Amino acid sequence: MTVEEMAKAMKMASPIMAASSTETRNNALLAIAKALNEKKEEIIIANNKDLEQAKEDGLRDSVLKRLKFNEEKIDGVIKGINDLVTLGDPLSKVQLKKELDSDLVLTRISCPIGVIGVIFESRPDALVQISTLCIKSGNSVILKGGREAANTNKALFEIIKEAAVSVGIPADSLFLVQAREDIQRLLACHEYVDLLIPRGSNEFVQYIMNNTKIPVMGHADGICHIYADKELDTDMAVKIIIDSKTQYTAVCNATETLLVHKDVAPALLPKLNQAFKEKNVLVKGTEDVKGIIDCEDATEEDFKTEYLDLIISVKLVSSVREAIDHINKYGSHHTDCIITTNDETAYEFEKFVDSAGVYRNCSTRFADGYRYGFGAEVGISTGKLHARGPVGLEGLVTYKYILEGNGNIVDDYVNGKRSFNFKEL
Amino acid sequence: MTVEEMAKAMKMASPIMAASSTETRNNALLAIAKALNEKKEEIIIANNKDLEQAKEDGLRDSVLKRLKFNEEKIDGVIKGINDLVTLGDPLSKVQLKKELDSDLVLTRISCPIGVIGVIFESRPDALVQISTLCIKSGNSVILKGGREAANTNKALFEIIKEAAVSVGIPADSLFLVQAREDIQRLLACHEYVDLLIPRGSNEFVQYIMNNTKIPVMGHADGICHIYADKELDTDMAVKIIIDSKTQYTAVCNATETLLVHKDVAPALLPKLNQAFKEKNVLVKGTEDVKGIIDCEDATEEDFKTEYLDLIISVKLVSSVREAIDHINKYGSHHTDCIITTNDETAYEFEKFVDSAGVYRNCSTRFADGYRYGFGAEVGISTGKLHARGPVGLEGLVTYKYILEGNGNIVDDYVNGKRSFNFKEL
Numbered sequence: 001m002t003v004e005e006m007a008k009a010m011k012m013a014s015p016i017m018a019a020s021s022t023e024t025r026n027n028a029l030l031a032i033a034k035a036l037n038e039k040k041e042e043i044i045i046a047n048n049k050d051l052e053q054a055k056e057d058g059l060r061d062s063v064l065k066r067l068k069f070n071e072e073k074i075d076g077v078i079k080g081i082n083d084l085v086t087l088g089d090p091l092s093k094v095q096l097k098k099e100l101d102s103d104l105v106l107t108r109i110s111c112p113i114g115v116i117g118v119i120f121e122s123r124p125d126a127l128v129q130i131s132t133l134c135i136k137s138g139n140s141v142i143l144k145g146g147r148e149a150a151n152t153n154k155a156l157f158e159i160i161k162e163a164a165v166s167v168g169i170p171a172d173s174l175f176l177v178q179a180r181e182d183i184q185r186l187l188a189c190h191e192y193v194d195l196l197i198p199r200g201s202n203e204f205v206q207y208i209m210n211n212t213k214i215p216v217m218g219h220a221d222g223i224c225h226i227y228a229d230k231e232l233d234t235d236m237a238v239k240i241i242i243d244s245k246t247q248y249t250a251v252c253n254a255t256e257t258l259l260v261h262k263d264v265a266p267a268l269l270p271k272l273n274q275a276f277k278e279k280n281v282l283v284k285g286t287e288d289v290k291g292i293i294d295c296e297d298a299t300e301e302d303f304k305t306e307y308l309d310l311i312i313s314v315k316l317v318s319s320v321r322e323a324i325d326h327i328n329k330y331g332s333h334h335t336d337c338i339i340t341t342n343d344e345t346a347y348e349f350e351k352f353v354d355s356a357g358v359y360r361n362c363s364t365r366f367a368d369g370y371r372y373g374f375g376a377e378v379g380i381s382t383g384k385l386h387a388r389g390p391v392g393l394e395g396l397v398t399y400k401y402i403l404e405g406n407g408n409i410v411d412d413y414v415n416g417k418r419s420f421n422f423k424e425l
Numbered sequence: 426m427t428v429e430e431m432a433k434a435m436k437m438a439s440p441i442m443a444a445s446s447t448e449t450r451n452n453a454l455l456a457i458a459k460a461l462n463e464k465k466e467e468i469i470i471a472n473n474k475d476l477e478q479a480k481e482d483g484l485r486d487s488v489l490k491r492l493k494f495n496e497e498k499i500d501g502v503i504k505g506i507n508d509l510v511t512l513g514d515p516l517s518k519v520q521l522k523k524e525l526d527s528d529l530v531l532t533r534i535s536c537p538i539g540v541i542g543v544i545f546e547s548r549p550d551a552l553v554q555i556s557t558l559c560i561k562s563g564n565s566v567i568l569k570g571g572r573e574a575a576n577t578n579k580a581l582f583e584i585i586k587e588a589a590v591s592v593g594i595p596a597d598s599l600f601l602v603q604a605r606e607d608i609q610r611l612l613a614c615h616e617y618v619d620l621l622i623p624r625g626s627n628e629f630v631q632y633i634m635n636n637t638k639i640p641v642m643g644h645a646d647g648i649c650h651i652y653a654d655k656e657l658d659t660d661m662a663v664k665i666i667i668d669s670k671t672q673y674t675a676v677c678n679a680t681e682t683l684l685v686h687k688d689v690a691p692a693l694l695p696k697l698n699q700a701f702k703e704k705n706v707l708v709k710g711t712e713d714v715k716g717i718i719d720c721e722d723a724t725e726e727d728f729k730t731e732y733l734d735l736i737i738s739v740k741l742v743s744s745v746r747e748a749i750d751h752i753n754k755y756g757s758h759h760t761d762c763i764i765t766t767n768d769e770t771a772y773e774f775e776k777f778v779d780s781a782g783v784y785r786n787c788s789t790r791f792a793d794g795y796r797y798g799f800g801a802e803v804g805i806s807t808g809k810l811h812a813r814g815p816v817g818l819e820g821l822v823t824y825k826y827i828l829e830g831n832g833n834i835v836d837d838y839v840n841g842k843r844s845f846n847f848k849e850l
Binding site for chain 2: 011012014015016018019098100104106113114194195209210213215217233236239240242243244247248324325328329346350351352353354355356357358359360361362363365366367371372373383384385386388389390398399400401402403404405406407408409410411413414420422
């Protein structure tokens with residue numbers, strides 16, 4: 001079967017997956033967790049093959065690190081699956097119920113999106129996480145993994161599918177495609193695939209977004225900002241800025257640009273620069289920043305750059321308004337923070353910054369589904385439609401309207417024979 | 426200013442529009458309703474110019490009918506605006522509030538989407554409806570009207586903008602573009618425009634959807650079905666089918682295909698055919714339908730066709746399952762109805778049909794925001810993300826997460842110095 005034929009077959013079968021019971025879907029998750037635990041050795045052997053090949057191919061250390069799927073990582077995904085079982089069922093929730101007329105009742109009920117395509121680069125844990133999230137939410141899923149993890153993905157997929165099908169999940173609801181040319185074919189399946197979730201580098205996600213008509217949920221880049229206001233506690237500011245920049249640099253919620261109110265700069269910057277030095281952070285500043293501390297030049301390009309590294313760009317501003325404008329212009333609408341002791345200034349920042357997460361006095365690194373208490377995360381969306389920010393299970397459901405009548409026709413309402421009596425039930 | 430420069434300026438100014446008060450936005454609506462009422466003559470004169478030009482250009486009667494904007498239609502849109510004022514503010518609603526830790530509080534709050542592009546063909550009422558819905562929801566709006574309504578659109582837009590700005594709506598939040606080449610330019614503004622709402626013919630909407638990276642909310646076609654089950658009240662069936670097909674044929678929620686259970690066909694079809702004849706409906710049936718009533722041939726192509734006319738395709742099926750599969754394969758996931766007296770069969774249909782509206786024993790023509798009691802309608806969406814089915818004001822809002830702390834850093838939580846205590850507030 002070609003990818004297109006497969007996607008078409010899945011689309012037709014997806015209502016059966018959508019109608020599976022809460023119990024069947026949770027049993028599938030438990031069976032998967034059990035099977036992954038029992039077949040750890042098999043997974044690790046497959047992963048070692050991939051790692052050897054990757055080393056032979058001269059792939060970078062950072063790729064090898066993401067590719068590695070050892071016992072610790074397997075235990076991590078198993079724990080994630082067990083947590084997922086404990087979450088409530090996102091399906092068949094009545095979101096609205098009302099009488100349009102005495103014998104005409106409208107109900108809005110949550111249901112799965114349908115067929116979801118998940119495209120990921122080298123991390124095998126993404127395969128397990130997103131496929132189990134799809135099962136929990138009654139969605140069918142087409143998985144497209146990176147070539148460098150081919151053996152690991154195949155082993156994981158076979159274990160997951162066998163376990164899920166053994167407890168009653170339809171076989172047509174899970175597919176894995178691996179050939180290089182299959183990615184183009186999958187991107188062309190807008191008639192059958194309802195949503196794509198890409199997981200990988202900026203360039204990778206950007207490529208997906210630019211080459212498909214299928215809606216994409218995710219984020220290409222994360223240029224997060226901190227604005228240090230003129231009224232602040234400098235110790236708190238240093239602590240938050242250092243955490244936001246250095247706690248983990250290779251992620252989308254790490255801070256890339258620091259905006260400092262000019263009145264506080266002489267007091268804050270020297271202290272901060274000392275802390276940056278201790279953490280080996282390279283500082284790139286505008287001219288007025290260089291007048292206060294010793295640092296490299298920041299150009300216009302720096303403010304558009306997601307470093308994902310121990311580098312930070314620094315600029316002085318004259319007001320919270322100027323900080324807001326900079327963030328709305330250069331940012332990626334991901335997560336941006338103000339450090340201030342002034343409630344009114346904080347309120348203005350929260351109101352006017354157009355980002356998925358607007359923070360006050362805490363690290364941008366909190367932008368994460370687990371830290372928000374959502375239990376499981378599909379990803380972080382910088383789009384504004386459907387789901388924004390860290391996306392949990394609710395990002396994988398939509399709804400349908402059920403209207404039940406007793407022979408009601410529109411003509412009667414248009415001609416005044418009958419009239420609506422909208423009443424919430 | 427080019428369309429791109431304008432869209433960029435609007436994007437930067439959109440947070441100011443987003444932050445406008447409920448009172449300002451409602452006052453703007455009242456001022457617009459008042460101005461439209463006072464300037465009826467001006468509008469009608471502009472509309473007459475367009476009508477004369479359209480007649481000269483030999484445009485079809487159906488276009489002239491949509492283009493015409495007389496006193497009755499003006500009163501209609503004014504009533505719509507006054508109704509809109511009475512609806513609650515969709516903004517600044519707290520959707521979620523929880524403590525992540527004793528000094529770290531997460532709040533999810535509704536906010537406008539940002540900059541919305543509205544592209545419409547000949548109906549000037551679409552300009553008024555959608556621009557006032559955007560104002561109510563704090564969105565900035567770029568309007569692109571059809572060339573044939575240029576004078577009417579210009580008159581309406583100037584009245585609306587002047588009235589809105591007079592009570593404090595930012596001038597940068599409303600723009601009208603009219604040049605033919607501007608549509609391509611608008612479609613390319615994915616960096617600045619957050620959502621497109623097209624209103625017009627199937628081909629028009631399809632064109633928009635296929636030529637932009639901006640998310641599009643709407644529907645291209647509406648191929649709605651009725652399935653007449655083996656257990657039904659034939660009189661009720663005839664009544665619902667006639668209303669669904671004939672009450673208004675030129676709309677997306679009119680029924681195009683009838684599926685009849687073979688056991689009920691001999692009793693239902695002759696009765697129904699009589700009613701179709703009285704309403705001048707052309708029937709196209711499969712071979713087995715032609716064995717029962719006299720009708721034209723239905724081909725595979727017919728089941729993929731939205732007639733928008735007094736034509737219906739008819740097919741016999743052997744089970745509710747076969748009806749569901751036909752609908753999921755050929756339908757446009759808009760609105761589909763079962764006529765049955767059997768609760769279990771109805772439940773199966775509601776569960777497995779993958780459409781925005783799944784109905785039982787009532788006309789498909791009920792698929793409409795006003796009839797659902799939403800007060801105002803942005804349009805009907807056949808997409809599954811963000812909003813599905815008839816879309817009210819809630820389709821024009823998104824949300825942002827506000828996180829307020831007291832110097833909280835992620836490192837403390839990763840290293841076990843502190844831990845989350847998720848608590849709903």
